[in-house]
Amino acid sequence: METEKIDNKNIYYPPGGILMWILILLELITFGIALIVLAMSSKENPVAFLESSSHLNATYGAVNTVFLLTSGFFMATTVHQFKKKDFKKASFYLNITMFGGVLFLILKSLEYYEKIEHGFVLGYDTFFNFYWLLTGFHVIHVLVGLIILLFMKRSLTKKTAMLEDVEASAAFWHMCDLIWLLLFPILYLVF
Template sequence: MSSYAEITREDGESTGIPSPRLAMWVFLSSEIVLFGGLIGSCILFRLTYEKWAEYAAHVNSMIGSINTLALLTSSLTVVLAHKMVQNRNYKAVNIFLAITILLGLLFLVLKGIEYSGEIHHGYTILKGPFWAFYFGITGLHALHVLVGIILNAIVLMLSLRNKRPQSFVENSGLYWHFVDVVWIFVFPLFYLS
């Protein structure tokens, strides 16, 4: 009879996909439902809400554009970190992970400046449907960016201590790309439409 550990290991590998990666995809699947529901309802609301463009004119599209570039570039650096792990170029892994974390921090700092300006002008989450959607969705996204930064920082610290499982870089990278994909939809919704 197989031991529990053997059964668990065999079950995890029965799909031919490493268990940590499969677990991350299951988690991301639930996140698609969460953000899909929010963004989908927001798109439908935007089509019927005539004052949307009027309110959207008050958000800072320059900061939104810089943040878009920051997240797209961070997606590039995190996937390059993953590639460098496979090439066993660990110095490059650390550099790319550090750049990813810095770009994530840049995103949050700029978002904080943006929020501060909007709240200063009286646009709070209670100001109306546009601002409720705006602060709700961008706030939830910013929380995900923060979690992604923490994950990447943990992976970087492990890497600096010569503990470099490829799956850590791969899975924190998958999460980070998902955060980028969400922003790809959030950016046009609030800053361009």
């Protein structure tokens, strides 16, 4: 396996690679603009937004934040272990990382189920349109991240993983954390 150190101080080699960081910035800008539009829309009908947002369960949001943050911690640990060439531990911590992502998806599914059961579906009102689109796209990112991590797990097992790939996968997974850290306060807490 390739574990040679990369000079991250070079502008072209941020941890995870320049293409991954361009993707991360574009994703953050896209979600950021959507959240700003959501905040602007709330000014048109603040009472309706307040009423709709009160149907969201902040506890679910907070617990999901903890799941993703803990998963992100274990992702960072996986990269550290890989750099130390302890592939067995790297693989073990990667399993915990993926478990955190799965827990996030389970709780999110439970939340979605409750919303659908109470009729707060896409098209219910402007707030819930934003809620479904923003959290839905985020869930897609988490699913894609989990698939990437599964491939990484496979290459770790086969001992064909390279440091660039491990760091790029980790950067994508952390991006899911970053997006959620913007979504959670604005959707669940601010209104």
